[in-house]
Amino acid sequence: MTIHCTCRKCNATPAGKNRHSNSNGTAEKMLHSYVLKNGDVLIHWSRYDFDKMYSTEKATYPGGHTVVSGFFMLYPSGSQLPTKTPKRVQTVIGGMANHVYEISSDFMINLGIYTNQFQVYTRDPVPEAISRSPDIEAIVVIGCGNAINFPSSQKFNREAGLTIHACAGFDAFS
Numbered sequence: 001m002t003i004h005c006t007c008r009k010c011n012a013t014p015a016g017k018n019r020h021s022n023s024n025g026t027a028e029k030m031l032h033s034y035v036l037k038n039g040d041v042l043i044h045w046s047r048y049d050f051d052k053m054y055s056t057e058k059a060t061y062p063g064g065h066t067v068v069s070g071f072f073m074l075y076p077s078g079s080q081l082p083t084k085t086p087k088r089v090q091t092v093i094g095g096m097a098n099h100v101y102e103i104s105s106d107f108m109i110n111l112g113i114y115t116n117q118f119q120v121y122t123r124d125p126v127p128e129a130i131s132r133s134p135d136i137e138a139i140v141v142i143g144c145g146n147a148i149n150f151p152s153s154q155k156f157n158r159e160a161g162l163t164i165h166a167c168a169g170f171d172a173f174s
Helices: 087-093 105-110
Strands: 032-034 041-046 057-061 065-075 099-104 120-122 136-141 147-149 155-157 163-166 169-171
Touching: 041 087, 057 136, 099 105
Parallel strands: 099 163
Antiparallel strands: 032 120, 041 065, 041 099, 057 065, 065 136, 120 136, 147 169, 155 163
16 A cells, blocks of 8 residues: 655645555655656546646655655657556546646656656666557656646647646746
8 A cells, every 4th residue: 555645735636646545555666767758758647637736645766765756657758648547547546537647758848847857766667668558657756745737728638538738847846
């Protein structure tokens, strides 16, 4: 069972927590640092519509430090982006997602937010040869009380039934 941040701000995130998490669990182990490259996309699947993502859970990263983070699936450059909720994710969130929250490395660079300004860690090493449909669990270190912004003005539909929210930056992100 994973652990989530219980501070007032993080606990109020409309992103919703992993339904298998609580305040007494064990932090997810994300031991491999990953630097986003051109064409990489991080996706958070949710049934909820929100403009800011605070913490969805805590994770342990190299050195044994526990960090407040947001959980994503990593789709390295060249990967086919899914048009419906992956089965593994459905199990965690309790069904199909209506909302997809994307951090696109290309979009971030166009906004002047460079990918070395935020930390990404994965559970397993990212393979050199990427399959068309990878299954790579990742976290973005948010920090307690900080947020990733997904403003409603950035919404668009990729496929029927999914609303895509593009990341527009970070609040107090270090």
